[in-house]
Amino acid sequence: MTEAKVNNAPMVEFIVDGKKCSAPRESSLLDFLLANGYDIPYLCHNPAVKPYGACRLCLVEVKNGRKTKLTTSCNYPILEGIEVFTNTEKVRRNRKMVMELLLARAPESKELRQMAKDRFGIDADKLPFEKNNGNKCILCGLCVRVCRELVGIEALSFAGRGEHKEAISPFHDVASTCIGCGACAVACPTNCIGLDQVITKRSLARWNRELPMKTCKRCGYAYAPMFQLEHFQNISSVPADFFDLCPDCRK
Ligand code: SF4
Ligand code: SF4
Ligand code: FES
Structure with missing residues (x-):
């Protein structure tokens, strides 16, 4: 190979x-x-x-x-x-134990429960570890890394230590620099960021962030968060009116 x-x-x-x-x-x-x-x-x-x-x-x-x-x-x-x-037997045994620990940390994640069942035959209701009920985050850090390394924004960080460690918006407040691109939500393996969109407003529940959407001047479709487009405009040389139209109407 x-x-x-x-x-x-x-x-x-x-x-x-x-x-x-x-x-x-x-x-x-x-x-x-x-x-x-x-x-x-x-x-x-x-x-x-x-x-x-x-x-x-x-x-x-x-x-x-x-x-x-x-x-x-x-x-x-x-x-x-x-x-x-x-x-090896040792690898399989340890991976299974790791999966049980992850599931005990985030027992409310449907995605994690499904993976544990399908790949390891683990029943989420019969774990050998105490469950952190109500939690869906496994502290994988993908949201923080994607926001920082790919989007270049650094809207998120880790806080606390040990069992109290969390991926959070600054001081648990509104992630005020978040542009609403949704990359963290796509990357999150346990689907716990709560990205939602209702017509002209996008929200990310975990980061306490609500963002107005830009509406296409021609067709009226709310096609992207305003802050995301402002960010693109700041880092590129497109003219200010470039984002007046949605990608379909721009064709
Ligand atoms: S939605 Fe906000 S927090 Fe998530 S990656 Fe984009 S800018 Fe960062
Ligand atoms: S990507 Fe999801 S599971 Fe991973 S640390 Fe962020 S919120 Fe938690
Ligand atoms: S530690 Fe390697 S994929 Fe998570």
Whole structure:
């Protein structure tokens, strides 16, 4: 198996489940495994943003030299000569326990309950851990990273520590710099941001943010949040009246 060269890093050889592989040195092990058909569960990974290693679901075993250890694969850089085991009994047992812990942290997430049932046969009502009832967030950090790294806004952050840690708008107040693009809601694996749109208003319940929509001058369709269009205008050189029409009427 081979992958195209990325960022001109030299290719290195390594082994996955007994098969010889090659990939750019220090590229993400999880990206390689997913691209090559290995069935690895994951929740906090998105190749568009930096790895964070938060959910711990993407566990594999890696032998590097004489040491073999259980590790998250999304933030493990591929190195020459490593040997990777994706489906050992130890890997399966630990992934299942991680899934139970995640579900205990966010038992109200339908998406998480479904994944736990389908992939691990876990019954969300019979967990061996105490449940954090009412919660849907697994602290994967995707919302914070997508907002900061992709949208370039930094409307969100983490607050608190340990079991009190949360992904929040600043001081739990309105995320006043949020432009309403919805990227965080699309990225959230547990669907807990509460993006909603009622004709001329978009809301993001988790960030206490409500945004007026821009209405197309020609057809009257409310097609994008005003603040998002203002942001696009500020970072591009399009004329001020460019956004008067929706994309369909602009054609
Ligand atoms: S909707 Fe707001 S908080 Fe979410 S990614 Fe866009 S700007 Fe950031
Ligand atoms: S709100 Fe969603 S994306 Fe953000 S940390 Fe929680 S689960 Fe992850
Ligand atoms: S996907 Fe690797 S720790 Fe979450």
